[in-house]
Amino acid sequence: MTDLTGKFFWYELMTSDPQAALAFYGDVVGWTHAPFGGDLGEPYHVVSGSAGPLGGVMAIPADAKDCGMTPWWGGYVGSADVDADAARLSAAGAKVMRAPEDIPGVGRFAVMADPGGAIFMLLKGASPDGMDVPAGMPPGHVGWHELYAGDFDKDLAFYTGALGWTRGEAMDMGEMGSYQLVSQTGGAAFPDMTGGIMPAPKEMPVPVWLFYFIVGDIDAAVERVTAGGGTVLQGPMEVPGGTWIIQATDPQGAMFALVGTRDAG
Incomplete structure (x- = not known):
């Protein structure tokens, strides 16, 4: 468990x-x-x-x-x-x-x-039986957690201190600031990164957690988003590891993100 x-x-x-x-x-x-x-x-x-x-x-x-x-x-x-x-x-x-x-x-x-x-x-x-977080990248589940931080330094210290998360690599994004990789699993024995923290851009109305749901082909997913009345805000964009992401809003206006692959052909 x-x-x-x-x-x-x-x-x-x-x-x-x-x-x-x-x-x-x-x-x-x-x-x-x-x-x-x-x-x-x-x-x-x-x-x-x-x-x-x-x-x-x-x-x-x-x-x-x-x-x-x-x-x-x-x-x-x-x-x-x-x-x-x-x-x-x-x-x-x-x-x-x-x-x-x-x-x-x-x-x-x-x-x-x-x-x-x-x-x-x-x-x-309420039950002593806990849920098991699925291993790997199963379709439909959350593959990445991203914080648009209202106070980057304080938030990073909070999650890595009070919640015990582990810091990974920090990537320089120029004017957008630093993108800090984090792992919720903690400790050197669990090196896999599970998310990132970055300063909230000026376009973001409030600080927020964004969750990336795992899909198959990202281009097919984009077509489904737009056909269903959603709006793609950014992407598809390639990220380290060979996967592709989009950020979007659903037809009611809730922001979400997808992570998937793209056919090399």
């Missing part, structure tokens, strides 16, 4: 039109979905990639909509003790946006903002 403490392991879309979003991502990424059987107060759809469940889709809650929330993807970080971690991370520069509380049949969670203002959630599952 994978130790999820300090790692992103569940991804959630809050959207203005859950059914349309499920159809869009089902076509673009290949997800299947099923309703969650628990009592969350709102319909919740669990989405699965090729290696099993990875996240959920739900409507933006009325109170959040009244506060101006627009469609967005959020990520849950595993916690062994949500209350203790919320306090500990606050002392390290984060901010509690929603105090720890229980979700019936799911577990205990809290909503946090890192020092630069990007939102993430803490979650301890």
Whole structure:
């Protein structure tokens, strides 16, 4: 069983039109979905990639909509003790946006903002059985985590300090600043990088975590995005390792990203 403490392991879309979003991502990424059987107060759809469940889709809650929330993807970080971690991370520069509380049949969670203002959630599952993070690059799952940091230096220190992530190579992006590779697994025995942190560009309205979903051929995926009413913001662009990425918004306006391959021919 994978130790999820300090790692992103569940991804959630809050959207203005859950059914349309499920159809869009089902076509673009290949997800299947099923309703969650628990009592969350709102319909919740669990989405699965090729290696099993990875996240959920739900409507933006009325109170959040009244506060101006627009469609967005959020990520849950595993916690062994949500209350203790919320306090500990606050002392390290984060901010509690929603105090720890229980979700019936799911577990205990809290909503946090890192020092630069990007939102993430803490979650301890109600069941002692944890989820296994799939190995490799299974289609439909998250292959990369990217933070557009509101405060690059403080955020990097926060994630590598308070959450125990490991720094990898730092790449100079000129006027855009530094792109710092990070690994959520931690320690020299786990050298694989799982994401990157970079300063939020001026075009980005707020600091945010961006999640890259794994697809096959990137060009075919681009066609599915545009055919389904999404908008490609950037790419396809080749990245180290021989893969290609795009950044896009879905038809409801939530930002997401894809990582795939391109036929050499």
